[in-house]
Amino acid sequence: xxxxxxxxxxxxxxxxxxxxxxxxxxxxxxxxxxxxxxxxxxxxxxxxxxxxxxxxxxxxxxxxxxxxxxxxxxxxxxxxxxxxxxxxxxxxxxxxxxxxxxxxxxxxxxxxxxxxxxxxxxxxxxxxxxxxxxxxxxxxxxxxxxxxxxxxxxxxxxxxxxxxxxxxxxxxxxxxxxxxxxxxxxxxxxxxxxxxxxxxxxxxxxxxxxxxxxxxxxxxxxxxxxxxxxxxxxxxxxxxxxxxxxxxxxxxxxxxxxxxxxxxxxxxxxxxxxxxxxxxxxxxxxxxxxxxxxxxxxxxxxxxxxxxxxxxxxxxxxxxxxxxxxxxxxxxxxxxxxxxxxxxxxxxxxxxxxxxxxxxxxxxxxxxxxxxxxxxxxxxxxxxxxxxxxxxxxxxxxxxxxxxxxxxxxxxxxxxxxxxxxxxxxxxxxxxxxxxxxxxxxxxxxxxxxxxxxxxxxxxxxxxxxxxxxxxx
Amino acid sequence: xxxxxxxxxxxxxxxxxxxxxxxxxxxxxxxxxxxxxxxxxxxxxxxxxxxxxxxxxxxxxxxxxxxxxxxxxxxxxxxxxxxxxxxxxxxxxxxxxxxx
Numbered sequence: 001x002x003x004x005x006x007x008x009x010x011x012x013x014x015x016x017x018x019x020x021x022x023x024x025x026x027x028x029x030x031x032x033x034x035x036x037x038x039x040x041x042x043x044x045x046x047x048x049x050x051x052x053x054x055x056x057x058x059x060x061x062x063x064x065x066x067x068x069x070x071x072x073x074x075x076x077x078x079x080x081x082x083x084x085x086x087x088x089x090x091x092x093x094x095x096x097x098x099x100x101x102x103x104x105x106x107x108x109x110x111x112x113x114x115x116x117x118x119x120x121x122x123x124x125x126x127x128x129x130x131x132x133x134x135x136x137x138x139x140x141x142x143x144x145x146x147x148x149x150x151x152x153x154x155x156x157x158x159x160x161x162x163x164x165x166x167x168x169x170x171x172x173x174x175x176x177x178x179x180x181x182x183x184x185x186x187x188x189x190x191x192x193x194x195x196x197x198x199x200x201x202x203x204x205x206x207x208x209x210x211x212x213x214x215x216x217x218x219x220x221x222x223x224x225x226x227x228x229x230x231x232x233x234x235x236x237x238x239x240x241x242x243x244x245x246x247x248x249x250x251x252x253x254x255x256x257x258x259x260x261x262x263x264x265x266x267x268x269x270x271x272x273x274x275x276x277x278x279x280x281x282x283x284x285x286x287x288x289x290x291x292x293x294x295x296x297x298x299x300x301x302x303x304x305x306x307x308x309x310x311x312x313x314x315x316x317x318x319x320x321x322x323x324x325x326x327x328x329x330x331x332x333x334x335x336x337x338x339x340x341x342x343x344x345x346x347x348x349x350x351x352x353x354x355x356x357x358x359x360x361x362x363x364x365x366x367x368x369x370x371x372x373x374x375x376x377x378x379x380x381x382x383x384x385x386x387x388x389x390x391x392x393x394x395x396x397x398x399x400x401x402x403x404x405x406x407x408x409x410x411x412x413x414x415x416x417x418x419x420x421x422x423x424x425x426x427x428x429x430x431x432x433x434x435x436x437x438x439x440x441x442x443x444x445x446x447x448x449x450x451x452x453x454x455x456x457x458x459x460x461x462x463x464x465x466x467x468x469x470x471x472x473x
Numbered sequence: 474x475x476x477x478x479x480x481x482x483x484x485x486x487x488x489x490x491x492x493x494x495x496x497x498x499x500x501x502x503x504x505x506x507x508x509x510x511x512x513x514x515x516x517x518x519x520x521x522x523x524x525x526x527x528x529x530x531x532x533x534x535x536x537x538x539x540x541x542x543x544x545x546x547x548x549x550x551x552x553x554x555x556x557x558x559x560x561x562x563x564x565x566x567x568x569x570x571x572x573x
Binding site: 093094095096097098190191204230233234236297298300301302304305312319320321322323324325326328329330331332333335336337338341344349352353354356360366367370371373374375376377379410411412415426427428429453 | 478487521538
């Protein structure tokens, strides 16, 4: 498997981006019917992008750090004139009039976006089973889920259909599928990457981030998409950090805390991998100690009130007036209801209902208000932890990839698969999932490294230590 | 502590959210949403007097930009993917009834 860095180097040296793309399109044709990774393959747009890259190189110029690298986009990222569905019937036929900032940035870096990947409808789910267009299958074992909600983007890279992909992470939607598919996934610091053009689920938690088969590629992609954007008022104004330059920095002298609440309740095979990762970091010169952060146990409840509350407000815009689907009725209110009832799937309806309830008169203080205070407690608890430790370590998910249908009838069981990833979204900090070792049925285990806001460079260098120890140069 | 979620609460919330739930869905949602709220008892019961709520992780406040004219989306491009448009506007079914 060629890395993104190899492809970019070769293309900048004159090898053809167009040829690279054609090979990618063949791989997609061979595998997509079985895996259901892509909802839309934009052959025409991709060929035009590859050709532009080839022309830049032919002029003797550098086409960028991602020159000619095929990349897949989660289908909640707007792409001008290319269908953007959020895996929902309610956006049927909608073609955005603009592109997300990240799409403009990867194009400027020379990447070739090939298409839009499957997800849990509006990014709500942990298995990609909530897609209106059928589930994505895990390339490592097609009888199991790829995780979610960015399951399509994770599977695109794990199946080697594309070299890179972008997803979004609101409660673990990048890290959890990365873990289940055996690849690297990053939830950047809130505000590091512009959310302009990301269809909003829970705006105070959503963050766009990279998937890659290796740590260095993930750093390269994040470096290309990070940075302030005046079109996203929540984007950080500080200059974006240098990441690739620090990938090989190692962990010597770093203080790393193994967090009890980020392994408790995980399957034995998962815990074993985490312990091995801890020993690997110790052997590489890190100072290791154990830490308990009891507040993290409250994260799940807080998240499943805050995220649905924000979603119920964000998804009010899908009313049959401005985008996609409309189901006709005699008056506007009836049309709104008929459209939303026909257009949204069950999980989306559940979360809208939950959020509407949590925000409704008489319950606001008990649920939403209380959850926002728990969020403050989570932030304070992480701050205290980061006074003692540079990085935290734990599991990404409680288990390896699970079977289709095993959690679909019990939303609470599904929600629990995000228990280790959610706290970082609440605090706005950064975290990475890196494959390390295998568990049940020889499936990959994801180890999660967490750091304070803007600590991505340090996370990448620690993840790189684990990657090398796991036999992946 | 809040009362357990009832079927009529779910029906009321569905109306607020402009969703129609059939009888089976009402039963199903009452059970499933009840489970989530049951789990949330761990935070509902905490005494958090004096803890400030967080809406933005880094305490961002108002963001302003300079008052300069910049390009915006073209109207036709925005209306192109709308279910119905008329005279450069989104078109919807009637909002109020005919005069008697």
